[in-house]
Amino acid sequence: MTQLLQNTLYLLTPKLSVHRDGLALRVEQDRQIKLSLPIHNCESIFAFGADIYISPSAMRLCWEHGASVCFFTDWGRLEARVEGVPQGSVFLRAAQHAAAADPDLSAPLARAFVAGKIHNTRWLAARTARDSDSPTDRAELEALLDSLARILRALPSAPTVDDIRGHEGQAAALYFESFRIHLRPALRERFPMDGRNRRPPRDAINCLLSFLYALLRHDCVSALTAVGLDPFVGYLHAHRSGRESLALDLMEEFRPWVERLALTLLNRGELKPDDFTARDGGAIELGEKTRKAAVAAYQQRKAEEIAHPLFKEKVRHGQLPFIQARLLARALRECSDYTPHLFA
Numbered sequence: 001m002t003q004l005l006q007n008t009l010y011l012l013t014p015k016l017s018v019h020r021d022g023l024a025l026r027v028e029q030d031r032q033i034k035l036s037l038p039i040h041n042c043e044s045i046f047a048f049g050a051d052i053y054i055s056p057s058a059m060r061l062c063w064e065h066g067a068s069v070c071f072f073t074d075w076g077r078l079e080a081r082v083e084g085v086p087q088g089s090v091f092l093r094a095a096q097h098a099a100a101a102d103p104d105l106s107a108p109l110a111r112a113f114v115a116g117k118i119h120n121t122r123w124l125a126a127r128t129a130r131d132s133d134s135p136t137d138r139a140e141l142e143a144l145l146d147s148l149a150r151i152l153r154a155l156p157s158a159p160t161v162d163d164i165r166g167h168e169g170q171a172a173a174l175y176f177e178s179f180r181i182h183l184r185p186a187l188r189e190r191f192p193m194d195g196r197n198r199r200p201p202r203d204a205i206n207c208l209l210s211f212l213y214a215l216l217r218h219d220c221v222s223a224l225t226a227v228g229l230d231p232f233v234g235y236l237h238a239h240r241s242g243r244e245s246l247a248l249d250l251m252e253e254f255r256p257w258v259e260r261l262a263l264t265l266l267n268r269g270e271l272k273p274d275d276f277t278a279r280d281g282g283a284i285e286l287g288e289k290t291r292k293a294a295v296a297a298y299q300q301r302k303a304e305e306i307a308h309p310l311f312k313e314k315v316r317h318g319q320l321p322f323i324q325a326r327l328l329a330r331a332l333r334e335c336s337d338y339t340p341h342l343f344a
Helices: 056-064 089-101 104-131 133-159 161-177 204-226 245-267 288-303 317-334
Strands: 002-005 008-009 016-021 024-029 032-038 044-048 068-072 078-080 276-278 284-286 305-307 314-316
Touching: 002 032, 008 317, 016 056, 024 056, 032 044, 056 068, 056 104, 068 204, 068 305, 078 204, 078 317, 089 104, 104 133, 104 161, 104 245, 133 161, 133 314, 204 245, 204 284, 204 288, 204 317, 245 288, 245 317, 288 317, 314 317
Parallel strands: 008 044, 044 068
Antiparallel strands: 002 008, 016 024, 024 032, 068 078, 276 284, 305 314
């Protein structure tokens, strides 16, 4: 699969090759031309997997015209970023740091991340309510939907980042109080859960969520780095040494997507209570076999396609953090609003 979105060329299919053709890039597979792209229409190339070849002359054409070439593993970890002498990224990072230091600029960004998360949390809860056969479960989920809607309506009037964090914390607490309802009734005793806990997780559901969140976090770090942003300088999450605050910000709108995957694995019986191991001190861990199964399911879900609401094109779920990172970079450059991805 080859796709051009936001002037970024995505190379997603093994054995693609990219060559220079005058002032254009020619993408081939098995000696068949798949795409010819003028270099002035390309800002970057994202190549996923080890079986994609980009010729030296094609890379030279890219860096001569300010386009970066990023190489990722199949599962989305950034391995290398090739570009010429940096020209514009310093201005992007300057804008990023300036926004982080200015409450009037950081609050709207933090608000957008939280709004995206709450909207997508309601999306997940509404799906479960629609599919539930239990009037009691539906009533509890509908009450949750109403509460989340009230928080969402109050969010625009939250003046500071601390106020926005308060709304996010309130929404998360309500959401995880009802999280057990997303499980089939027969599984609720086998997978008990008392709210969100971590460091270490003390039940199987929290253990699985923490593991999948970690995979998502790596994808967000890769996406931000690939577009030239500093993953450590964020807006919603406070700065701490070693904390990738901007990656955590970007993760917020995608957490419900990961949570849905975790619930699917449990509800379908693909993961069972015996797949989780209790350690001394109450920590719950995933075994090696279970980690592999979770990673495989995560990669499979990333390969699924949806119609993107802004671009009206089919994209893979795995492309969404990269698309959002570019939208965030544009918002910072242009001092414009950031639009989170909203699942529907």
